[in-house]
Amino acid sequence: MKFFVDTAEIEDIKELAATGLLDGVTTNPSLIAKSGRDFMEVTKEICGIVDGPVSAEVVALDHESMMKEAEILRKIADNVCIKVPLTVDGLKTCKALTEDGTMVNVTLCFSANQALLAAKAGATFISPFVGRHDDNGFDGMDLIEDIRLIYDNYGFETEILVASVRHVTHVLESAKIGADVMTAPPKVIHGLFKHVLTDKGIEGFLADWEKTGQSIT
Numbered sequence: 695m696k697f698f699v700d701t702a703e704i705e706d707i708k709e710l711a712a713t714g715l716l717d718g719v720t721t722n723p724s725l726i727a728k729s730g731r732d733f734m735e736v737t738k739e740i741c742g743i744v745d746g747p748v749s750a751e752v753v754a755l756d757h758e759s760m761m762k763e764a765e766i767l768r769k770i771a772d773n774v775c776i777k778v779p780l781t782v783d784g785l786k787t788c789k790a791l792t793e794d795g796t797m798v799n800v801t802l803c804f805s806a807n808q809a810l811l812a813a814k815a816g817a818t819f820i821s822p823f824v825g826r827h828d829d830n831g832f833d834g835m836d837l838i839e840d841i842r843l844i845y846d847n848y849g850f851e852t853e854i855l856v857a858s859v860r861h862v863t864h865v866l867e868s869a870k871i872g873a874d875v876m877t878a879p880p881k882v883i884h885g886l887f888k889h890v891l892t893d894k895g896i897e898g899f900l901a902d903w904e905k906t907g908q909s910i911t
């Protein structure tokens with residue numbers, strides 16, 4: 695499963711990229727606003743840090759304007775992935791862009807039928823929002839299971855990008871189901887490294903090593 699980080703904070707992206715485990719980045723208008731940075735400038739900077747796809751979202755609502763925005767965004771770098779909302783115009787834009795060889799991430803997916811439409815429109819990635827789904831009384835992971843089943847039934851190549859990830863269990867469940875990608879805030883990715891017994895084990899080994907009086911030279 696590929697790991698994308700869901701942020702526009704440069705320092706966080708650099709720190710995770712240094713682990714060698716980062717496969718891409720997702721942003722959205724809220725994350726850009728939170729960063730306080732210029733959209734074009736910060737997206738270009740992110741594209742220079744990671745080799746993988748960097749999702750940059752259009753804000754227009756009609757197909758023609760989405761295409762105009764996508765035209766500007768895709769010139770930023772070769773690894774820009776255009777993010778479009780799951781609407782009729784969004785999927786029209788998805789089809790036009792993917793036919794042209796541009797990566798497209800279809801976002802704000804909340805049903806398996808919507809995911810089916812995105813795959814038929816040739817989406818590179820579909821982003822089902824599991825956390826927001828949970829928040830509204832549904833089970834976000836059920837949605838991922840349904841999409842996996844449907845995509846496998848028909849051999850769709852659209853990658854399931856689990857989004858709105860709130861905790862490490864979402865990551866575990868995504869991997870068990872066989873999602874292709876997950877995108878999570880930096881805090882959740884850092885949480886994946888942690889286990890109380892790992893910390894305790896290191897502490898014990900170091901205490902015993904100290905007693906030997908040796909050093910590795």
Ligand code: E4P
Nearest residue numbers: 700720721722826857858859
């Ligand atoms: C995905 O691409 C979105 O940017 C993101 O995962 C939304 O997460 P949220 O529901 O925590 O805002």
